Amino acid sequence: MSNATSHAAEGPGCAPIAFLPPRPDVLARRDEIMAALTELVSAGGVVRAPLALKPFETDAFVAxxxxxxxxxxxxxxxxxxxxLAYCHSARVPVVxxxxxxSLSGGAIPQADAVVLGLSRMNRILEIDxxxxxARVEAGVTNLSISEKVAAQGFFYAPDPSSQLACTIGGNIAMNSGGAHCLKYGVTTNNLLGVTLVLIDGTVVTxxxxxxxxxxxxxxxxxxxxxxxxxxxxxxxxxxxxxxxGARPVLFGFDSSEEAGACVADIIAAGIIPVAIEFMDRPAIAICEAxxxxxxxxxxxxxLIxxxxxxxxxxxxxLAEIVTIARRHGVRTVRESQSATEAALIWKGRKSAFGATGRIADYICMDGxxxxxxLPYVLKRTGEICAGFGLEVANVFHAGDGNMHPLILFNANDPAEAAKAEAAGNEILxxxxxxxxxxxxxxxxxLEKRDLMRFQYSEAELAQQMAVRAAFDPLWLLNPSKVFPLEGRPA
Amino acid sequence: MQTFFTPAQRADPALAESEAILRRCVHCGFCTATCPTYVTLGNELDSPRGRIYLIKDMLENDRPATAEVVTHLDRCLSCLACTTTCPSGVDYMHLIDHARMHVEKTYARPLPDRAIRALLARILPYPARFRLALSLARIGRPLAPLFERIAPLRPLAAMLRLAPKGRPAAAPSDVSAKPLASSAAGSKRAIPYGNSTPASLSAAGAEAAPPARRVAILRGCAQRVLDPGIDAAARRLLSRLGIALVDVPGEGCCGALVHHMGREEEALGFARRNVDLWTARIAAGGLDAILVTTSGCGTTLKDYGHMLKRDPAYAEKAARVSALARDITEYLAECDLPALPARGLTVAYHAACSLQHWQKVTLAPKRLLAAAGFSVREPAEGHLCCGSAGTYNILQPEISAALQARKVSNIEATRADLVCAGNIGCLTQIGAATSLPVVHTVELLDWAYGGPVPARLAASARFAAAE
Amino acid sequence: MTLPSMSSPSMISPAMILHAPRSEAEVVEIVRGALAGATPLALQGGGTRAGFGHAVAAEAGLSTSALSGILRYTPGEMVMTALAGTPLEEVEAALAGQGQRLAFEPADHRPAMGTQGVPTIGGVFAANVSGPRRIAGGAARDSLLGIRFVNGRGEALSAGGRVMKNVTGLDLVKLMAGSYGTLGLMTEVTFRVLPQPERVETLVFSGLEDQAAAELMAAAMALPADVSGAAHLPESVRGRFLAGALPEGAATLLRLEGHAASVAIRAETLTRALGARAPLQRLGPEQSESLWRAVRDIHPYAEDGTQRPLWRVSVAPMAGPGLVAALRMEAGVDAFYDWQGGLVWLRMEAEPEAALLRGLIAKAGGGHATLLRANPAARAAIPAFEPQPAPLAALAARVKASLDPHGLFNPGRMG
Known part of the structure; x- marks a missing residue:
């Protein structure tokens, strides 16, 4: 696979992150594969018409x-x-x-792959x-677990912004975080067990x-x-x-630098709020709308x-936090006065990405x-985007340094789309x-696959790939993702 | 997201509008979580995002609708839970409307489907025909199990099952616009507040006071056949508030029923006729509001301006009518109804999709009920549709039944004494699956503020006692 | 640098060559040398946990003892990077100097294992050590952000980083934590730390039977009280804590940490909700520190020269008491509970009774038993770690081969 040639993504204006070239022998066996799959799942479980496959062609990384x-x-x-056993024996990739x-294209298929959708496995099996x-099927949404146990005074802590819709299976695949991981950790810290089906169909616990x-x-x-x-x-x-109880408080500052310094001081003071979220002016306007x-x-x-x-x-x-904020020239401090208000504050923050759709297309970084x-990277992010003539909105988890610059662009303008992607790469x-x-x-x-070499050496990537191959020696599971296509094991 | 329309396509205003809607969607998938069909079927194709994608592809390529696409579009309830959820502000309603018209234009439905749709379109919007059909349905009910076994005829079985078992009470003389102050005063429950008669109501009782406001109530079609008591209650209550009720003879179905089947010309026909009648009435002496007691119809009335915006002869008139359209609870919420003491009854408030998701009237009904002394409970998954959705329970009986069961179980879990909602479709759908009494919000309000006990409650000793 | 072995941790014979490299480059060199000569290496930190798992069949030792020192500590970011051989004590002292601490409260296994030596920060992570705060603050693996390590091909690699949220690539950090030196030698570790709480307090409920104690702990964990330790000390071990100062009868402990005002409020919450269940006493910071350290270090079962079998059993919290009761019907056993009842320390009076115990765990809904201590014959005969189903064992073997293809590191350690 090391000399894989690139297979350009479909559609005009798409910048060139390549998919693996489809395996012709798999494409040729399409009908046979469909027929076999139909035998393996209950009625209505196979989508086959080309038109009906189209809605599965992407996820929230829609470029x-x-x-x-x-x-x-x-x-x-x-x-x-x-x-999986069938796909393994028939050598068909599975996504x-x-x-x-996914904001990184984790669920984007490839032409020769079977998409294995877990959306029908959406039962909560046991609350103990x-x-x-809680024991749940992979297709259960993140939020529905918390909703199920809310009346008993419990919740499931990791809360990615998409928690309304995203599934626990997807959360596990991405080790999803959220706004409150400053105190409660991310998925891996809250996951106790899984039922895992290996590529050959073996089920392990x-x-x-x-x-x-x-x-x-x-x-x-x-x-x-x-x-x-x-x-x-x-x-x-x-x-x-x-x-x-939980109370989000809004702190408004005249500059990002002041806000950033305030965050650092809160943490340095030994105070760990459950969440510290940051928004810059464009992001505030988007979310408020x-x-x-x-x-x-x-x-x-x-800062929230x-x-x-x-x-x-x-x-x-709060008194301690307000004192620190005042030291950094905080301009407005507003405490939520009710549960409804608190919910609205979070709704705005958690809808930030989607709400951006009201004014522009965007790609969302996640470094x-x-x-x-933080202050330095924030400043440079603005400069990089300005250098490409693009606007950027920043909304992110300040307490843990997880930034989400939203680079705004017009998806119907291929040149601008390419610039947005280039700016994103620079930021990462x-x-x-x-x-x-x-x-x-x-x-x-898919999104950051070709940037992996910025973070890892060849040997490090090779080691990760070797571990990966211990599970899936034939590279059938989501093979276009994570690891650069060049330099893969043969 | 990125779209692929040609300049020629963009010249078509309808396509241009759909493109603008599509451009807002960022494919985040939030909508899937609150979509009743996705939650039930677990297939992207049965989610708003999946349908948006199917529609996008169909419109971009100017492709005739295929059976597969139609299947998934037909499954959409048009409940618009997705638009409540959508952070990007995607106007899904007008997109699916456009798609339905495209389907109607480009796709030949199989004969039984076509026949049933035609039948519904010929009967439901016409009260006389509908009344007759219901009588026939009562005779035909034994055939339901037979139809059930033949897939294309299942909608007929659903239809027969939905027909109310009892004969619909004739509207009490189809209570007209006559101010009801006198009849209310004659009722033994004219003064329900103990010694302190609230000012606004006592003013209503004073015939001398000139009516400050003039409103019309949409008489519509199916509701007046299925439950004429609802409008009667609204009329009584408004009259007692001193609001003049204006009759607009000839007004009828708002067009929603055919509109949701993609039968655009028919829908516009209904719309134009109503717009003409109301416009004339406005010219003849003013109208402060057009009130709607069936929120599904209210949604359509409020959309007349949009539906007719490309008809130069009607655009302005229709917009004016839409601007006057108000849900009954939306209007009553501004009438300063006095707070009443608790009456020891808990009400599960079912938020009709048309009210909560499209009209965004969410707080008014609950506040009114609470002020009227009812203890209001909100069932879990309140955002999910009950499965009624216009003719959906007839055309998609399986999904509808699944949603109905889910809804009723959530409602019953509240352990409320009764259920109320603001839409006749929901009332029928929920009423068919629960032993709890199901009434319209305005019936409860009328009762609380001096009207008679709602018919569906009158039968129960428990509510009679609550009086 | 190669020295003859001086200390004698249990797995390395005095005659063995013990490498103590002073840099990552030296580690690479040693591993490549071992690779060339096909000579397996016994990896070790301070050797205080060398008795975990099975005897290692190696001809040479590779120690991190000369890889010592804190490389970077930024209290404002709550992150520290240290060489793997840095003594734990040095790390903890540096943190305490800034009012911080490790979140996972690592146990000192020397008393229980009868070992000498100096625990190292690398060893703590290699064994994924944890303490009573596991229920709230996680184990060592939950704090470990990044590592540098040398794999079985003699490659120096890094994994993870120094930020709290990082999902870039496979999480080899988690894999390396708790792999007992069988996958590679960690040379450098970066981990998250937390502020020290202003106040620590312990609520002691007295006289509860095991089952009632488990119920009380479950009820406490269901309250908004942020309990950071929940242990139950049956009457048989109670006297071994605080020099016998705990009140009569079994002691059920709930620990609260945080701002003083907050601790007071939460103590009230717990008292209100649970106070009627048993006599209740509150312990202040000094006693709490000492009490929880003893729980953490398995104090009642400190090695007394008898080598009586010691098991660490991990089950669902509510399954603990039932398991112990069932075991008592068939064998002589003493037990106490940590982790809301989910960590059961068992000291057998005579034989390890591995088959019996593991059978009962399976019946109790699953979990596993790790044999930490027993006489040499028993250790040789009994799998120290819970045996895995065949597909899982095969998978684990493939994972091991992907990092250490020639089986250089700690062969036999994990069975």
Whole structure:
């Protein structure tokens, strides 16, 4: 595969991240493969008409598109196992798909691949409050777990912005984070076990309701592996008692630098709020337009700092935070006055990406940098985008350095689309140079695959690929993603 | 997202509008989570995002609709939960409307499907025909199980099952625009507030006071056959508030039923006729509002301006009519109804999709009910459609039944004493699957503010006692 | 640099060559040399956990002892990077100097394992050590952000980084944590740290039976009280803590940490909700520190020269008491519980009873038992780690081969 030639993505205006060239022998067997799959899943479980395959050609990384060979929608682990065993024996690539909300193209198919959609496996199998666990199928949405146990005072902590729609299977594939991981960690810290189907159809269980992993931490390895090691069909996740109260507070600043310095000081003071979110002026305007959350529109930078606990606890912590913010010249401080208001504040923040669609197309970066580098990287990000003649909106998790510059462009203008992508690449390189990484929570996917060499040496990539091959020696699982096409093992 | 339309296509205003809608979509997938069909079927193609994609491809390539595409578009309830969820502000409603017209123009439905749609389009919008059909349905009901077994005839079975078992009460003299102050005063429940009669209501009782406001109530079509008591309640309540009710003879179906089947010309026909009648009435002495007690119809009325915006003869008139259209609860919320003491009844408020997702009237009904002394409970998954959706429960009986069961189980889990909603379709759909009494919001409000106990509650000793 | 072995951790014989490289480059050189000579290496940090797993069949040792020192510590980012052989004590002292600490409260295994030596930060991660805060703060792997390591091909590699959120590529960091030196030698570790709490307090409920204690702990974890430790010390071990100062009867412990005001509020919350279940006493910071350190270090079962079998059992929290009760029907055993009941420390009176125990765990809904200590014959006969189903074992073997294709590192250690 090392001398793979590039197969350009479909559609005008798409910048050239290449898919693996489709295997002609697989394309030629399309009908045969369809017929076999139809036997393996329950009625309505195979999408075959070319027109009907089109909606599966992309996810939320919509700049790249490629309809798959077929889509199969199994309903049980046994069906998933049968489908994978067949694809393994027939040497057909498989791309697992949850809700298709990936911002890095993790669920984008390739022409010779079967998309294995987990959306019909959406049952919550067991809620065990005494052991504080939930056992769910992979297609269950992130938020529905929290909703299911809300009345009993529990929640599932990782909260990616797409939590309304994204599935737990997808969260595991990308090791999704969220706004509140400053306190509660990301998916891998809240995942206790999975049922994993290997490419040959073997079903293995990793972990369970107990905390220790037996043998190697394969659970930790599978989490974040972007569907390349196997297909997760069930998960056991940890539930946490919901704090008595939670209060987001809005802090408006006249400059991003002041806001950034305030964040650093809060952390340095030993205060760990559950979340510290940052928005710059364009992002504030975008989010306010959708959520009407009462964000101040006259400030250059906004922090949403959330504290939680009992009333007196929150008050004490907030007092300290306000003191620090005042030192940094905070202009407006506004506490949410009710649960409804708090919900609106978060709704605005969590809808930031989608709401951007009101004014422009965008690509969303996801680099993470050490906190001390935030102000510098923020400034350079603005300069890089300006250099390309593009606007950028910044909205991100400041407490953990996970940045999300939204580069605005017009997708119907191919030249501008290419510029946006180039600017994005520059920003990600900047993040790595600043001591950070390419992606904090969205995953490498297709989007950042060809940038992996900025972060890793050849030997490091080779090592990761060797581990990958221990699970999937034939490279059938989501093979166009994560690892640069050149330099792959033969 | 990126679109592929040619300059020639963009010259077509309808296509240009659809392109603008498509450009806003960023394919984030949030809409999938709150879409009833995606939640039920788990297939991207049965989600708003999937349908948007199918529509985009069909329109971009000017492709005739195929059976596959039509299947997935037909499954859309037009509940518009997706537009509530969508952060990008994608106007899905007008996109799917456009797509339905395209389907109607380019796709030949199989004969049974065509026949049933034609039948529905010929009957439902016409009260007399509908009344007759319901009588026949009562006779035909035993045939339902037979139709059930023959796939193309399943909609007929659904239709027969939906027909109310009892004969619909004739509208109490089709209560007209006569101010009802006197009849309300004659009722033994004219003064339900103990000793303190709220000012606004006592003013209503004073015949001498000149009516400050003049409103029309959309009489519509199916509702007046299925449950004439709803409008009667609205009329009583408004009259007691001193609001003059204006009759607009000849006004009828708003066009929604055929509109959602993609039968655009028929829909516009209904719309133009209503617009003409109301415009004349406006000219003849003013109209403060056109009130709608069936939120599905309200949605369409509010969209007349959009539907007719490319008809020079009607654009302006239609926009004026749309601007006057108000849901009954939206209007009542501005009438300063006095707060009443708690009456010890819990009401599960079912938010009709047309009200919450399209009209975005979400708080008014709940606040009114609470002010009227009812304890309001909101069922889980309140954003999900009950499966009624106009003619959906007839045309898509399986999905409709699944949603109906889910809705009813969520409603019953609230352990409320009764259910209320603001749309006749929901009332029928939910009523068919629960033993709880199901009434219209305005019936409860009328009752609370001095009207008679709603018919569906009157039968129960429990509610009679609650009086 | 190559020295004859001086200390004698249990797995390395005194006659063995012990390499103690001073740089990553030297590690690479040694590994390449071993590769050329096909001579397996026993990897070790301070050797205090050398008794974990099985005896290593190696001809030479490779120690991180000369790879010592804190490379970078930025308190404002709550991140530290240190060479793997840095003594844990040095790391903890540096953190304490800035009012910070490790989140995962690593156990000191010397008392229980009867080992000498100096625990290293690399060893802590290689064994994925954790402590009572596991239920709230995770294990070592949850704090580990990045590593540099040398694999079995003699390549020096890095994985992860120094930021808290990082999903770039496969998470080899998690894989290396807890791999007991069987996949590569970690030379450098970067980890997240946390502020020290202003106040620590412990609620001690007295006299509860195991099952009632498990129920109380579950109820506590269901409250918005941020309990950071939940342990149950049956009457048989209670006297071994705080020099016997705990009240009569079994002791069920709930630990609270954080701002003083917050701890007070949460203590009230717990007292209100659970106070009626058993007599309740509150312990302040000093006693709490000492008490939880003893829980962490398995103090009641510190090696007393008898080599009585010691098991570490991980099950669903509510399964702990039932498991112990069932085991007591058939064998002499003493037990206490950590992790809300999910970590059960078992000291057998005589034989390890591995088959019995593992059978009961399977019946109790799954989990696993790790044999930490027993006489040499038993250690040789019993798989120290929970045996894995064949497909999983095969997968693990392939993963091992992908990092250490020639089986150079700690052969036999993980069975």
């Amino acid at each position: 790249y598109r490629q309809p798959p060979l077929a889509v199969v929608l199994p309903q049980t682990t046994a069906e998933v196992s049968a489908v 697992a798909r949850g809700a298709g909300t 409050l005494e052991n504080r666990t 990793l972990g369970g309701k107990h905390l220790d992993a037996g043998g190697y931490d394969l659970l930790g390895l599978v989490c974040g592996a972007e569907g390349q090691l196997g297909v997760v069909t069930e998960a056991v996740v940890r539930l946490i008692a919901r704090p008595e 959708f959520a009407k959350a009462g964000y101040p529109l006259d400030v250059a930078a906004l 700092v959330e504290v939680e606990g009992a009333e007196a606890e929150m008050a004490a912590m 993470t940098v050490p906190l001390s580098q 390189k900047l993040c790595v140079e600043a001591g950070g990484c390419l992606t904090g929570e969205h995953g490498v996917g």
